[in-house]
Amino acid sequence: MPTVLSVITTVVVGLMVGVELSVAFVINPITLALPAPASMAARSHGARMMGRAMPFWYFGSLLLTGALAAMTWGTTASTAALVAAALLAASVIMSITLLVPINNRSASWTVDSYPEDWREQTRRWDNLHYLRVAIIVAAFVLVAVAAVSL
Secondary structure, eight states, rough: OHHHHHHHHHHHHHHHHHHHHHHHIHHHHEEEEEEEHHHHHHHHHHHHHHHHHHHHHHHHHHHHHHHHHHHHHHHHHHHHHHHHHHHHHHHHHHIIIIIHHHHHHHHHHHHHSTTTTTHHHHHHHHHHHHHHHHHHHHHHHHHHHHHHOO
């Protein structure tokens, strides 16, 4: 059973990392380069769409990684999984306290109604997102280490 759980956890966390890397280094730079109305529409739509899906993915990844740490307790895999779970917990806390408030504001922006500092707010979100991506990449590496340590 730990092997199956480690594979599922690696796939779920890995896919989440891939999506977030894509957001950070492909989607957001493209949308930021667009003219203000198009950029606003794209960021707002993205904030709504990802804002619905990502909480489940983040919490699911955390739960799976925690379960992997518990199931492998007492082995070398458990240490890697436990640190990965701690990093994922930090990413969830960071998301809730720092990124979600900006995301919620940007989700309500329209072409006709957005703040003057929208570019600064999106850059702040992007910079925080880069940090979050670094954290979840580290967690993913540790999940993979745990998976191959079984």
